[in-house]
Amino acid sequence: MKRDDRRGERFTYEGVDISPATGEVTSRYSLDGRPFREVVHLPGDLDWGSPGVAAAARVLFLLSGISYYKTAAPPVIDLGDTPVTADEIAFLREFYVQGLGEFSYVNDLPIDDLQIVGGRPDLAEPVPWQLPEERPLIPFGGGIDSVVVVEETKQQFPDSSLFIVGRFDPIEDAAAVTGLPIVRASRTLDPQVLRSRELGFLNGHVPVTGVLSAIAVLAAVLDSRSAVIMSNEWSASSPTIEVDGRGINHQYSKSLDFESGFRTLLGAVLPGFRYFSALRPYSELWVAERFAQLPEYHPVFRSCNRAFHVDPALRASAWCGECDKCAFIDLILAPFLPAEQLRAVFGGREPLDRTEMLPRFRGLLGDTAATKPFECVGDVGECRVALELAAARPDRAGNPVLAQLRAEQPPAPAPADRYFAPMGEHFIEAPYAADDLLV
Known part of the structure; x- marks a missing residue:
């Protein structure tokens, strides 16, 4: 088979750095020698000394690489010296192949040949996550799903908190109505990704809810929260389109399949931590x-998605x-x-x-x-x-x-x-x- 010349050769996981002083987790990657760097910032007054922080940061590092891999979608991902288990590698491959199903379809670029190599098996010991009371963290987007989850949850657990990435006026307006505190994060993509056309990168949808889920888990660990409660309903598991007998789901990282795999991954490193969608059985x-x-x-x-454009100047009011x-x-x-x-x-x-x-x-x-x-x-x-x-x-x-x-x-x-x-x-x-x- 002729090699698609749009594809790179190798995507490499270079490392992840945790800086309690600045409240930052920096994930570093490279694609055929081109470096990428993503920074997630969380408040410095949270518990950066918690033993679960390193485990949660490693999970975030594993998932957030997908935004940079897709720039040239090479057939090989090299985990380098990243501590990782065989089960995590299997989950990660599923996350890439299924999560980039729409990207692959729209770009007519199959990535079923993806190989994941490298990594080392010497993980740190699991960090049991048992808190004396339930203190849920609820990712909040200001739409009908997360509003319903917040209202149902806070009645039973008053010590609930919202989790919000970035700052968008519509989310802020709805968040104010909830009356709940906010744990806020920011995610700074490598600026090269925002110049995709200029730099000749491939472009398309990534399973961003998976990345945001990992950031939410990190935020929950830092804020001593017992659970991350998602707002993904039953039909999020339905394929958007079927091609050659295979379902392609725009909402893969909101699906039951992703939820199941991500729960298994978390259960091995943070046993006792709760991650689930409160709307999963509902239409x-x-x-x-x-x-x-x-x-x-x-x-x-x-x-309306036009309210959440990456470029603030293009956001609909x-x-x-x-x-x-x-x-x-x-x-x-x-x-x-x-x-x-x-x-x-x-x-x-x-x-x-x-x-x-x-x-x-x-x-x-x-x-x-x-x-x-x-x-x-x-x-x-x-x-x-x-x-x-x-x-x-x-x-x-x-x-x-x-x-x-x-x-x-x-x-x-x-x-x-x-x-x-x-x-x-x-x-x-x-x-x-x-x-x-x-x-």
Whole structure:
């Protein structure tokens, strides 16, 4: 097979440095001699002397390399002198191959030949993580999923805290409503990555939730937190597209497969540490119904991805009302919120009010002529049930978008009730699990 000349030769893990004085963890990599350096900063007044810090920093080092590997996607990853087990290498390969599935597909660049070499087996002893009480840390993005998790969790565990990476106005507005303290981190990518086009790098989606999960674990260790509670729901495990019998999932690092593998990795180095998604057995419809009952968040929440652009100058100051994420949030909330309230959320640009948005909705609904978007959106079944429920609302009578979509689409899957009850595997244990999840 002819070698793809877009690919490099070897990606190398050079080392990770911990600086308590500056509150920084610096991960160093290289690709065919080109160095990369990523810095994660956390508050210096946290417990940098905790014995779990080195273990958590090593996990972060393993996962964050993916942002630099993809610049030329070589067939070999060299772990150098990184302490690592055979099980961790297997997990890491899965993280790269599955997590870069969308990247590989969009760039027409198979990476199934990836080999991981190097590393040394002499890991430090595991650090048991047993705290006297539950003090959860909740990664918070300001959208409906994490809002519902926060509100459910803080009722039971008042000593909960939010975890936020960076600073984005929509997240800050919603975080203020929670009333919870914040453990804040910053992640500084190597500036070369932001010059990808200029430097001729490959570009595309990376499983960033996996990297953020590792930063959250480090933050939890530093702040003596017992658990990291994610907000990834049931349909995050659904493939975005199937190619040659293989599922490619934009949300891989939000999926049950990633959660399972990452839990196993953590269990070996920080036994007793809890990492799980509180929404894993629930549909987006279940989440949306509960979010609709939290009116204090309706004016401030945001799930439009244009609000979170890397370049602050390009960030949208309000819902754009045009992207796939806006269309999905509108559709999933439409059964549960009055039409006028949703119009207000979107500032008069509600997607369901505009026929030019029909192609976006067709993609969400599984139209054979459209493609499900590479976005964090629900599965086709959830969207079709939402369509039926929204169209049945009296305040949506005569809506041309809903009428057109109902005329085009097959009936919603039955029974619809299954989307409002727990379904599927999960890792939620007592004391966090509701009674109906422990039977």
